[in-house]
Amino acid sequence: MRIGNGSIAATVVLLTALTSIPALAENKYDQGATDSSVKLGQTMPYSGPASAYSAVGKAEVAYFKMINDKGGINGRKIELISLDDGYSPPKTVEQIRRLVESDGVLSTFSIVGTPTNIAVQKYLNTKKVPHLLPSSGAARWNNVKQFPWTTGSLPTYKTEGRIYAKWILQTDPNAKIAVLTPNDDSGRDYLTGFKEGLGDHVGQIVAEAVYETSDPTIDSQIVSFKASGANFFFNEGTPKFAAQAIRKAAEIGWKPQIILPSVSNSVGAVLTQAGLENSKGTVTGSFLKDPSDPRWKDDPAMHAWREWMQKYNADANLSDSLNVLGYTLAQMMEVILANAGDTLTRANLIKQAQSLNNVTLPMLLPGITLNTSENEVIPVKQLQMQRFDGESWVLFGDVLHE
Template identity: 55%
Template sequence: MRLARTALLGAVALGLGIAVSGVVPAMAENGPGVTDTEIKIGHIGPYSGPASAYGTIGKTIGAYFDKVNAEGGINGRKINFISYDDGYSPPKTVEQARKLVESDEVLLIFQSLGTATNTAIQKYMNAKKVPQLFVATGATKWGMPEKYHWTMGWQPNYQSEGRIYAAYILQNYPDAKIGVLYQNDDYGKDLLGGLKEGLGDKTGMIVAEAPYETSDPTIDSQIVNLKASGADLVIDIATPKFAAQAIRKIGETGWNPVQIVNNVSQSVGGVLKPAGFENAKGVLSTGYLKDPTDPNWKDDQSFKDWSAFMDEYYPDGDRSSSFTVYGYSVAQTLEQVLRQAGDDLSRENVMAQAANLKDFVMPMALPGIVVNTSPTDYFPIQQMQMMRFNGERWEMFGPVIEGSGGN
């Protein structure tokens, strides 16, 4: 699938005319996909399959680059955003990555989504020395610059998120019996590992673990088993489809445990609405971006700017979905990197600029949350805040918590 959202100027033919004066200055050697008028950016996302709710992210990014292009592009170049569907299937991800790198000749692949899918292409991208930039997954393996120089994460990593939940539980529910629903892959195991690490010698509080496969049609049996275990606090380490199923099933069974849903599935429109607001009331999670449904932001200039963007460039987008805010914010982060790179759009310089973000403020980030990277720190966002769903919207509470970059 290719999203033909971005209107692009045609290639400008430059004649080989005679220079009229002086010596032509040396130009930086740009990477593939870069001309005087264009920057090709590749993207891979699940527009179909079990994680298709995340397709909104790719559509939002495409819309944002439409905005950038309409405003003159980046240093005079328009973004050619080429986005393909992989159905959340690692073999398909490999196929699409090869197509983007070897056929489309993109400068980089940006925001490819999923832990297993990105794992499938990580060695290939690094062998080819192509930036695998701001991947849409919080696994700790995206922050290993000494081993994988060309791969960088963006969102808070899962291990730190797990530690945050553990700290919250130990302080507020020290006698809880914890049941964990988790996706049976590196993503699920990474967050579960952080939870156990945070619990320390209290890991015995976990009375049941219920893994599921992305190919499972439902997770009803897992929820039944967690209820039977006697758990009174449930943590959903699940992507949107399964998180929504879990919240709904728990409500339907009349079970009333404390529920924590991981950050990647806290979308009001994409998860809580299909789960049923009555079932989701009281659910806990973490956030680092402003909730578009929160009326407290209605007079905030950044919210007004995001709303105007949605009106003009993505009018069919779901305004209740945090995925639109996410796509908007990560696209702004790449925009900052490319602007910092200036006229040196080599792949090496793009990575150098990505590793040189200093207190970059994303307008739709929660107050106090900034982006920082360095050549030895590939975790751009390391702060989160706890929040609770009140039946209509998320309510933030407690301090902004500084996480760590993972192991």
């Protein structure tokens, strides 16, 4: 009798194990992932006042086209659904809800813009949908306690602002500074970090102004900056307004030392629009190799990027560093997906995004690596200064931390 009961028990255990196998297989996928594909979603300003940033999305779509042509990631094709939001937060909400609730994406990826990402951050976290690598440097992407499903991508605007302020004081301790920022969270973050970097020298800001992204121009702000006597200008505008500011300063004969943020230092999208001669001498910080810099002429990574551009993104501007940014953000996402292996759940994606350890990517500047943890989810924390010589950016100095 004991033998019989034992056989029955063994059979029950075996049947339980066998019937649990399909359940385990199903559990390694969440909505948006299968044996053959992974579905990601994003919004981009393909129209509107920040449309220059659409180069990022086009590059990312092109990168995953290349990945799919090579067989995908862990044998799965990547479907990146990239929708236009016109850089309008209400439109971003509408499109992201569509991506999550109708298209069924596993995760969002590289949504462009601070106000647009803020508009959907709470929704995505409530839904427990990974809000990965927003293309923005807002400090709030590093708030794991309040938003555990969000990770950052770029150096925070506060970090960048602090670095620029310290560089200005090292260059001229008596600098008189003008600051232009957009009237949104990105502008406020930059300004906060910049003032923190100035410390006791914050009184050396002699002129400060904001603009709305719907404004046609920022001419009046630049005229007032010249009248202030400022000899340093932190031009923290999005590409359209950053270019306008440089061009207007030249038109009225104001020649301060201009500092551009990393989000608006593209030669193609900003400096060419402002006028290359007008832009000469401008400085900025970067963590990426610039395609216009001749020092990378024989760099294998730059050669590979140019070949990719010619084959997969041929209509894009080779001098636009936003194409390098999109390429690199897509590679970050590739690393996260590759590390997730066959466990393509939303929780595992977040775990992998929080577990980057000294990751190097081809188009990162030498000495800059990606590192994240459960408490620190901004992967890039370093910059190197560079100066525009009228044709290309020229790196100088050491890799800087805040």
